[in-house]
Amino acid sequence: MKTGELITGRPKSDAGARVVTLTEIIVDDLVWHLQRFAKSGLPEIPIRDLRHTGNTLAAVTGAIRKELMTRMGRFSTKAAMVYLHAAKDRDRAIADAMGEIVKQGLASAEDDDEDQAATEAKIN
Template sequence: MVWCSWGGKGAQLRRSNFTKVWAKAPAKTGLPKIHIHDLRHTGNTLAAATGATLKELMTRMGHSSTKAATVYLHAAKDRDRAIADAMDEIVKQGLGAKDDDDDPPLVGTKIN
């Protein structure tokens, strides 16, 4: 499996030489030593935080089952506030309410 287009001296980067090449990269940039899997985890956690669906995460990671992809959905827990705010906007638009923070509670309001 090819991880990157090119390795050292113009050779194709493969699993067999990836670790050696990768180990030098953070040191050259002044970054702390990190594992390539840390980058994969960070990337997929950020994708989940954008609202990516489980299927989209599975596709990004190349997984055929949901088990591994659900690991990254822990970031979605932080989206509860954003989801609630977006739902609030949909309800306000449906009711024709103004967009302000002084809206009365919707108790007893009929939604068509």
């Protein structure tokens, strides 16, 4: 791939032979772009070059590492991590999600305290 030439044949590993499900919202646009590219006379850009963006978006959905590795066709964690990039806005989303977990835990603790107080009042 370093030369930019199209290589056909079996993937480097068995994990590379897979079907990747795409979201419906991009399929029509992807087909349109591929058709226009073919007619333009410009050098082809392999779809596989979109893997960094696609895999980062998949990670943002909350997919677990094994799911991401399967989508990527990667057998090792090290190889998979090459294609995952931190999204700048994810830090805020992660912090907000952590805050929601804490809020839920606090609300649950308050409910437990109220239940305990009601039980103690009934006993006395």
